[in-house]
Amino acid sequence: MMEGTTDNCDVLVVGGGPAGSTCAWQLRKQGLDVMILDRQDFPRAKVCAGWITPAVLESLAIEADDYAREGLTIQPLSGFRTGIIGQPEVETAYGEPVSYGILRREFDDYLLRRSGARLRLGQGLSSCERDGDGWLVNNDIRARMLVGAGGHFCPVARLLGARPGSGEAAVRAQEIEFRMTPEQARDCPVRADTPELFFCEDLKGYGWIFRKGEYLNIGLGRQDENGKLGAHVQAFVEFLQRRCRIPADLPRMQGHAYLLYGDTPRRIIDDGVLLIGDAAGLAYTQSGEGIRPAIESALMASDVIAAADGDYRAATLSAYEERLIQRFGKRDQSHSLQLPEWFKLMAGRRLMRSKWFARRFVLDRWFFHTDQPPLLPAVS
Numbered sequence: 001m002m003e004g005t006t007d008n009c010d011v012l013v014v015g016g017g018p019a020g021s022t023c024a025w026q027l028r029k030q031g032l033d034v035m036i037l038d039r040q041d042f043p044r045a046k047v048c049a050g051w052i053t054p055a056v057l058e059s060l061a062i063e064a065d066d067y068a069r070e071g072l073t074i075q076p077l078s079g080f081r082t083g084i085i086g087q088p089e090v091e092t093a094y095g096e097p098v099s100y101g102i103l104r105r106e107f108d109d110y111l112l113r114r115s116g117a118r119l120r121l122g123q124g125l126s127s128c129e130r131d132g133d134g135w136l137v138n139n140d141i142r143a144r145m146l147v148g149a150g151g152h153f154c155p156v157a158r159l160l161g162a163r164p165g166s167g168e169a170a171v172r173a174q175e176i177e178f179r180m181t182p183e184q185a186r187d188c189p190v191r192a193d194t195p196e197l198f199f200c201e202d203l204k205g206y207g208w209i210f211r212k213g214e215y216l217n218i219g220l221g222r223q224d225e226n227g228k229l230g231a232h233v234q235a236f237v238e239f240l241q242r243r244c245r246i247p248a249d250l251p252r253m254q255g256h257a258y259l260l261y262g263d264t265p266r267r268i269i270d271d272g273v274l275l276i277g278d279a280a281g282l283a284y285t286q287s288g289e290g291i292r293p294a295i296e297s298a299l300m301a302s303d304v305i306a307a308a309d310g311d312y313r314a315a316t317l318s319a320y321e322e323r324l325i326q327r328f329g330k331r332d333q334s335h336s337l338q339l340p341e342w343f344k345l346m347a348g349r350r351l352m353r354s355k356w357f358a359r360r361f362v363l364d365r366w367f368f369h370t371d372q373p374p375l376l377p378a379v380s
Contacts, residue, residue, distance in 0.1 A: 009035040012143035019277025019294035024117035026302035034117040037125030046104035053206040055374035075101035079194040101212040125155040146273040155277035168264040174253040175219020207236040265331040272312040286366035314326030
């Protein structure tokens, strides 16, 4: 672009992950001129356990077989092993795929390229100011509407007053995904179709070990108020190594953070701006899973933005927040029944050994949300 000129668009999406690319994909289908800005080049590494449900594929209008034919990893998952660290586990076999393992660097790049949006990759958001009834970003992009899709530390969320790391009860996680050597793959006892989930003894988080062909993903996340996540992760790794589930020489783990829906809600709309995905703090409370709510928030946001027909005042965009509440419930859970901590721990440990509870609640309800039908794209 020539110096001193600006690039105009209807909607600027800040963040090229699943939420941002899905929102752009739907807005492009509505005829809007959309640009995606992301500080990283794609494909890029992304810290994430990396599994998606059939509902996510339906929301994205993706057939698993078609995705696989692109040469991309999509590992069918037909069972899970669940339990509390150090206690007996329960295996749940479904007999058919109930989820799929993906590599985020592939999945995110696929969605980004499919979006049809103009891309500004390798460029972060360095400045953002009001410009008439729109925005001037980085001094060379003018947009009528701004969508924050940059994850927990999204700069657009900060623009709306978010203070990551200060006053937010975030879940913090450490994990690693690496390609195993032929010897490690041969000796790995974890079945590719059966991830393993191990809850912390205090039930405030869980660890996992998840195989995707030649790749192994290991991690643990929890609400870490006391800054002791590293100790929990180390104990979990040692637990897995004692059981010969993972190699002795693991690569170094990476960290990330996100907000659970209902915890310290962020302001998500203002005139000409809204937040989606982890930028809005939408991860499921029980599982911490964020891909499905990110995709669904993007679909809802794109519907509202398209229907606004250029009227991007907060009063018009408030329909988006209303749709989030209809889908995920009210954020304020302070009036729910508060049980004594000792009772929850005792009951939880007992229930985790139940095959019925593991399937009907831990998996079907907390992780897969089978009681809620997929949110389908408005434009196919």
